[in-house]
Amino acid sequence: xxxxxxxxxxxxxxxxxxxxxxxxxxxxxxxxxxxxxxxxxxxxxxxxxxxxxxxxxxxxxxxxxxxxxxxxxxxxxxxxxxxxxxxxxxxxxxxxxxxxxxxxxxxxxxxxxxxxxxxxxxxxxxxxxxxxxxxxxxxxxxxxxxxxxxxxxxxxxxxxxxxxxxxxxxxxxxxxxxxxxxxxxxxxxxxxxxxxxxxxxxxxxxxxxxxxxxxxxxxxxxxxxx
Numbered sequence: 001x002x003x004x005x006x007x008x009x010x011x012x013x014x015x016x017x018x019x020x021x022x023x024x025x026x027x028x029x030x031x032x033x034x035x036x037x038x039x040x041x042x043x044x045x046x047x048x049x050x051x052x053x054x055x056x057x058x059x060x061x062x063x064x065x066x067x068x069x070x071x072x073x074x075x076x077x078x079x080x081x082x083x084x085x086x087x088x089x090x091x092x093x094x095x096x097x098x099x100x101x102x103x104x105x106x107x108x109x110x111x112x113x114x115x116x117x118x119x120x121x122x123x124x125x126x127x128x129x130x131x132x133x134x135x136x137x138x139x140x141x142x143x144x145x146x147x148x149x150x151x152x153x154x155x156x157x158x159x160x161x162x163x164x165x166x167x168x169x170x171x172x173x174x175x176x177x178x179x180x181x182x183x184x185x186x187x188x189x190x191x192x193x194x195x196x197x198x199x200x201x202x203x204x205x206x207x208x209x210x211x212x213x214x215x216x217x218x219x220x221x222x223x224x225x226x
Contacts, residue, residue, distance in 0.1 A: 015085075027070035033067075050068050076113075106146050112132075112135065142172030165188040
């Protein structure tokens with residue numbers, strides 16, 4: 001039985017794409033780098049930023065770290081607040097909380113930023129724990145974030161489940177011994193989530209709540225919810 005549900009943040013609880021991509025564009029401008037096409041920019045949504053600047057803009061580790069510093073200047077000045085809650089997220093969290101489950105956030109976003117977003121979005125009443133990346137660097141990989149949260153809160157593996165929109169969430173959970181649900185309304189896609197080994201694919205926040213509550217009574221299914 002699941003007692004602890006760990007949620008990714010960006011692409012799972014909130015659509016932060018506008019703020020994140022505007023911050024990336026600002027960083028590249030400050031670095032004198034050309035702006036990649038939109039498809040490439042979308043790849044910044046999910047992985048650690050320093051890895052993305054290196055992989056998608058051909059930067060050295062040193063320049064990528066400098067680009068992240070520029071990114072955070074813009075992000076802290078306003079990009080952080082340029083997000084929207086996905087429709088149905090509050091209802092999903094309320095349904096799971098009312099069922100007695102403990103809800104937490106495990107995010108690659110710096111923890112201090114994630115705490116700000118949680119308060120501004122009105123999610124705090126539903127969440128009992130948060131773990132994110134450290135500043136200026138540290139706990140960047142999702143598996144490190146999940147492991148830290150499990151240890152801090154004393155969550156048992158067999159009682160915990162990850163929910164996220166990218167392969168990094170599913171693979172990070174698996175590295176820690178957890179199963180994971182994939183959501184299809186975020187920044188990832190069906191193919192990457194299936195390849196990563198998601199237990200099920202949920203098209204809406206309501207489908208996430210329905211799957212968890214149903215599978216707290218029956219054996220988990222690997223089918224996509226319709």
